[in-house]
Amino acid sequence: MSIKHSLLALLQESPRYGYQLRGEFEERTGSTWPLNIGQVYTTLDRLERDSLVEKDGDDGEGHLIYSITDAGRAEVMSWFAQPVAATNPPRNELAIKLALALTLADVDVSAVVQAQRSASMKLLQDYTRQRRAAATNAGTQLNGDPGAGDANDAAWLLVLDSLIFTTEAELRWLDHCEGWMAKRAATAAKSTTTAPVAAPSQKFAPADQAVSK
Structure with a gap:
């Protein structure tokens, strides 16, 4: 599962903070793949490092808002356009x-x-x-x-x-x-049942050793 692209897709809709992103993701997928909030913020840090998102102030209640950049929009649209690769299937x-x-x-x-x-x-x-x-x-x-x-x-x-x-x-x-x-x-x-049975070995005396009567 690509947490990175999932968060970008949600940010493409509107700027959000971490807990909002987690809540929106779980609501839209029925909480089938719950996200740890630590995963969300770690991923946001990486996205910011890669210039795919940027901090956009706070909401007045201490929540740091993130918004998507033009590079982030291009990244997520490329993700939607490409098929999911199955060359390295996950461990079953x-x-x-x-x-x-x-x-x-x-x-x-x-x-x-x-x-x-x-x-x-x-x-x-x-x-x-x-x-x-x-x-x-x-x-x-x-x-x-x-x-x-x-x-x-x-x-x-x-x-x-x-x-x-x-x-x-x-x-x-x-x-x-x-x-x-x-x-x-x-x-x-x-x-096992049809395996051939070895015939008992028989020893014959050489012809020149036969006993004549």
Whole structure:
């Protein structure tokens, strides 16, 4: 997640101070990825260092206001224009866990899969309930077409859709893993049962040593 560009996008709308930026970000994304206020101010310091934002006085209540510069506007518009690079995918803890479990003799991989499936299914149900509520708030029509409700509710709806699709994909992948491991186990068992049995060795005396009667 690019905190840098997220803050620039919000500052492009209007100048804000750190706590406002954090609150706006969490409201628009449904608090799915909560920000630490320390992260916000550290990022603002870096943005100021890079001349992408500048201090714009305070609001009279001790809050330091930041505004975006022309260079910052160009940076955030470039971010929106470019696709998200997937050349360096983030570490997937579940994939790492299953990969390691498969290589360790004392780990029940099937149990790991089942535990994750139960947790992911519960999460999917929770996201689905939240989506129904968000769809109502966003004014979504009965046929699924988007309405003209609050923009923040509509944004949260899109985030929920992403979470739902991601969780559904995880469940499909777990099904794939379970099926693949079952086939692997069956292949290994078949190889064991069909392995050729070595014929008992026989020793024959050379012809010139045969005993004549």
